[in-house]
Amino acid sequence: MTVQQPQPLIEVSHLWKSYDGHPVLKDISFSIEEGDLVSIIGASGCGKTTLLRCLNGMEILDKGRVTIAGVTLERKNPEDRPGRAFHQKAHKLRTEVGMVFQSLNLFPHMTVCQNIMLAPMIVRKVSRDEAESTALKLLEKVGLLKHRDRYPYHLSGGQQQRAAIARALAMNPKVMLYDEPTSSLDPALVEEVLEVMRELDREGMTQIVVTHEMRFARNASDYIIFMERGEIVEISDEDEIFLDPKDERTRKFLGQFVGRDF
Amino acid sequence: MKNTRYLTTVLFALLALAAAGLGGAAFGQVPEDAAAAVAETAPSEAVEQQGIADESAAATVDSTENSQSGEDAEAASDEAEDQDASAEEEEEEIFTDADFTDVSAVPASPDILRYGVDLEGGLPYFLDSWDGSGRLIGFEQEIIEEICRRLRRKPVPVQIGWDKLIPGLERGLYDMACEGQEITPEHEEVVAFTVPYYVTGLQLCTHERNRDIQRLADVAGRRVGVLKASFSYDLLAEMGNVRIATYETEVNGFDDLINGRLDAVLFDQPVALYYGKPREAEGIRFIDEEIGAVKYGFVVDTRQPELLEQINAILMDMRESGQLRAILERWGLWNPQTAKEFGDPDIQPRTEPEMLNAWVEHSRPISGLRARIDRYISFLPMMGRGALLTMEVSILAMVLAIALGFVLATIRVYAPWPLAMLSVLYIEIIRGTPVLIQLYFIFYGLPAIGIKLSPLVAGVVGLGLNYAAYEAENYRAGFASVPHTQMEAALSLGMTRWQAIRHVIAPQAFRIVLPPVTNDFISLLKDSSLVSVITLVELTKTYGLLATKYYDYFGTGIMVAVIYLLLGLPFVRLARYTERKLAVHLPSTPNLRR
Numbered sequence: 001m002t003v004q005q006p007q008p009l010i011e012v013s014h015l016w017k018s019y020d021g022h023p024v025l026k027d028i029s030f031s032i033e034e035g036d037l038v039s040i041i042g043a044s045g046c047g048k049t050t051l052l053r054c055l056n057g058m059e060i061l062d063k064g065r066v067t068i069a070g071v072t073l074e075r076k077n078p079e080d081r082p083g084r085a086f087h088q089k090a091h092k093l094r095t096e097v098g099m100v101f102q103s104l105n106l107f108p109h110m111t112v113c114q115n116i117m118l119a120p121m122i123v124r125k126v127s128r129d130e131a132e133s134t135a136l137k138l139l140e141k142v143g144l145l146k147h148r149d150r151y152p153y154h155l156s157g158g159q160q161q162r163a164a165i166a167r168a169l170a171m172n173p174k175v176m177l178y179d180e181p182t183s184s185l186d187p188a189l190v191e192e193v194l195e196v197m198r199e200l201d202r203e204g205m206t207q208i209v210v211t212h213e214m215r216f217a218r219n220a221s222d223y224i225i226f227m228e229r230g231e232i233v234e235i236s237d238e239d240e241i242f243l244d245p246k247d248e249r250t251r252k253f254l255g256q257f258v259g260r261d262f
Numbered sequence: 263m264k265n266t267r268y269l270t271t272v273l274f275a276l277l278a279l280a281a282a283g284l285g286g287a288a289f290g291q292v293p294e295d296a297a298a299a300v301a302e303t304a305p306s307e308a309v310e311q312q313g314i315a316d317e318s319a320a321a322t323v324d325s326t327e328n329s330q331s332g333e334d335a336e337a338a339s340d341e342a343e344d345q346d347a348s349a350e351e352e353e354e355e356i357f358t359d360a361d362f363t364d365v366s367a368v369p370a371s372p373d374i375l376r377y378g379v380d381l382e383g384g385l386p387y388f389l390d391s392w393d394g395s396g397r398l399i400g401f402e403q404e405i406i407e408e409i410c411r412r413l414r415r416k417p418v419p420v421q422i423g424w425d426k427l428i429p430g431l432e433r434g435l436y437d438m439a440c441e442g443q444e445i446t447p448e449h450e451e452v453v454a455f456t457v458p459y460y461v462t463g464l465q466l467c468t469h470e471r472n473r474d475i476q477r478l479a480d481v482a483g484r485r486v487g488v489l490k491a492s493f494s495y496d497l498l499a500e501m502g503n504v505r506i507a508t509y510e511t512e513v514n515g516f517d518d519l520i521n522g523r524l525d526a527v528l529f530d531q532p533v534a535l536y537y538g539k540p541r542e543a544e545g546i547r548f549i550d551e552e553i554g555a556v557k558y559g560f561v562v563d564t565r566q567p568e569l570l571e572q573i574n575a576i577l578m579d580m581r582e583s584g585q586l587r588a589i590l591e592r593w594g595l596w597n598p599q600t601a602k603e604f605g606d607p608d609i610q611p612r613t614e615p616e617m618l619n620a621w622v623e624h625s626r627p628i629s630g631l632r633a634r635i636d637r638y639i640s641f642l643p644m645m646g647r648g649a650l651l652t653m654e655v656s657i658l659a660m661v662l663a664i665a666l667g668f669v670l671a672t673i674r675v676y677a678p679w680p681l682a683m684l685s686v687l688y689i690e691i692i693r694g695t696p697v698l699i700q701l702y703f704i705f706y707g708l709p710a711i712g713i714k715l716s717p718l719v720a721g722v723v724g725l726g727l728n729y730a731a732y733e734a735e736n737y738r739a740g741f742a743s744v745p746h747t748q749m750e751a752a753l754s755l756g757m758t759r760w761q762a763i764r765h766v767i768a769p770q771a772f773r774i775v776l777p778p779v780t781n782d783f784i785s786l787l788k789d790s791s792l793v794s795v796i797t798l799v800e801l802t803k804t805y806g807l808l809a810t811k812y813y814d815y816f817g818t819g820i821m822v823a824v825i826y827l828l829l830g831l832p833f834v835r836l837a838r839y840t841e842r843k844l845a846v847h848l849p850s851t852p853n854l855r856r
Binding site for chain 2: 094101105109110118119164171
């Protein structure tokens with residue numbers, strides 16, 4: 001065994017991204033240790049979602065470096081077209097990183113169980129039996145075992161998001177990314193999804209959540225990243241940012257939530 | 263997973279075939295080159311490609327080629343044994359029209375003699391016997407059988423449209439073209455004729471209502487029907503003041519004469535006798551006038567001069583021995599012109615024209631529902647064979663169209679732009695040009711650059727490549743109907759783009775495109791009738807053959823229409839069923855149930 005080096009699981013340095021010359025992410029750098037749950041908050045359009053999508057290679061960063069679990073995506077010059085090697089890396093990254101989207105996008109033509117089994121079988125070449133037993137375990141964990149043979153259409157939004165989490169977990173990811181996982185849900189269904197995420201946190205899963213759920217961000221996160229206009233304004237401990245924001249902009253943003261209970 | 267790999271291989275093979283076709287068309291490559299090129303890059307694909315190339319090569323071995331591949335030799339020796347056996351028993355070979363099913367794929371061989379004929383309007387040259395046996399009979403058929411008996415070669419008829427007889431010969435589909443080929447100086451410049459075996463005149467027929475027409479000169483200013491590209495046409499055109507109507511088949515000419523659309527018809531004597539005599543009761547009147555003299559000769563492949571000499575020798579012997587005269591008399595065709603040509607002073611026939619009499623007797627309009635139904639029932643085997651070929655062509659073409667269409671749509675939607683543009687180009691060119699022209703091009707045009715396909719392969723490829731363009735657009739619509747978040751979800755799970763298309767996008771798109779694809783299949787089922795232009799006798803061609811033989815476009819037409827309907831229905835039901843099965847994950851929508 002080599003000596004354990006305290007190295008962050010996720011490291012982002014000097015990440016830039018723009019659409020049609022309009023900068024969306026400006027010089028983003030941060031790192032996350034294994035087992036942390038990090039919330040990214042900020043107003044709509046501040047680049048939270050784009051940042052998340054850059055982390056698993058769904059968006060191609062213009063410049064900078066992203067390292068997750070030893071896989072590095074790097075681009076030095078935005079003028080160079082990303083080559084085959086870059087795309088292969090991005091693909092490799094996606095097999096290590098699970099993602100849950102805002103839109104409910106289970107595969108509608110498959111049952112819940114089939115949804116979970118598909119990627120392990122075709123990407124990891126896992127046998128059907130093995131994929132099924134993994135799927136059933138995960139369904140039990142997210143509380144959907146009895147719905148395993150139902151089609152997504154017949155499930156509530158909360159159930160669909162829990163199934164989507166199970167689907168991502170089936171690939172045995174090192175990191176889970178969530179892009180506003182509860183935004184499209186009925187308020188009554190939000191909690192069941194958040195509870196699954198808390199459970200994963202207790203088990204030591206590294207998670208990054210883009211969210212508007214301030215209460216969840218405050219209660220569950222190890223720390224919070226506040227973004228505005230494509231920049232990271234503040235990275236702080238979850239209580240600190242709510243009780244004593246350092247930056248004026250953070251204060252202003254959180255001021256909108258004054259009077260609400262988090 | 264095994265299925266997936268197989269499917270992918272097939273897709274690649276089809277693509278390679280299409281690429282070879284397109285590449286060949288563009289750069290004048292022969293398929294062997296294309297196969298070799300593929301072989302260098304990817305062995306597994308090359309096997310498929312090679313297989314296809316072999317098949318097409320085997321189907322179109324050049325007729326002048328004497329050396330044969332092992333397989334050909336084996337097949338030929340089998341046939342030779344059959345031939346020997348029947349020759350010993352001094353029995354005539356019996357050919358049923360089943361022999362016509364894609365016989366033109368038969369390669370040249372010294373053991374067989376392939377001859378091009380058109381059964382539609384083939385009376386009395388070539389026709390299916392009216393005794394219901396399906397035997398091929400006719401006065402030329404009898405001459406050919408005698409020639410083949412003496413050559414010790416098995417006669418193999420090849421069905422082709424009459425006006426394609428000479429192009430088909432040049433294309434090497436058969437060794438000689440028959441059915442009243444007229445020996446004219448113009449024709450002799452371009453093709454090689456045998457010595458004449460019959461000299462026909464032209465027969466003018468009119469209707470009882472046209473009392474004033476007593477001789478050819480009387481048709482001035484009248485409307486007269488002729489066969490297209492015939493001596494009759496030239497003769498009337500020379501008269502200048504005649505309104506000429508050209509026909510594909512004689513039956514339509516006589517029908518129009520009876521219906522009053524024509525005032526007269528001018529056909530070759532044999533044709534006029536056999537199509538007109540049975541209808542004298544309907545008012546057809548024969549004008550007794552000797553008009554012209556046209557020599558008939560068989561047209562032999564110019565690449566086989568020795569065959570031409572052999573046949574000439576046999577024909578001369580048959581003329582001198584009286585054998586040819588006996589055949590002509592049997593069919594009621596002995597006439598002064600022929601007697602003069604043969605140097606026979608005896609103009610009057612010595613025997614009864616038994617075949618003509620039998621035909622007139624047989625083809626009298628039948629009365630009574632019972633007899634009519636019996637006749638329709640007797641059509642069933644022939645229609646069954648036609649329907650089978652229609653299904654074969656349609657299903658194979660649709661499989662090709664669906665596979666290639668899927669590839670085209672995938673490329674158009676998901677591939678980088680240069681590839682996508684190629685796909686768009688293909689779709690626009692194929693969709694923007696008539697399928698009939700594409701079929702002619704593939705069958706008659708491609709041999710010019712060394713690609714010879716058998717009629718079945720050409721038909722399937724032609725229709726398949728054409729419909730692929732439409733299927734591609736169906737799929738594109740299907741792909742577009744799947745939300746893009748599905749692709750993102752699949753990619754985020756670590757799937758490659760292709761895996762995402764294959765397992766997530768395509769299955770959802772499939773349900774959407776099923777109704778339009780079914781629609782196209784039904785349409786293809788009917789468009790498959792176009793392959794009759796490249797010698798295949800499918801259902802519509804069968805309709806033509808039967809309707810012209812019995813002058814019954816009405817009842818036969820209804821019958822064929824019903825068969826088409828019945829052929830399509832199972833697929834419609836199957837598609838509905840599949841569609842419902844695929845919709846289990848959706849809310850129950852009542853309109854899907856119907």
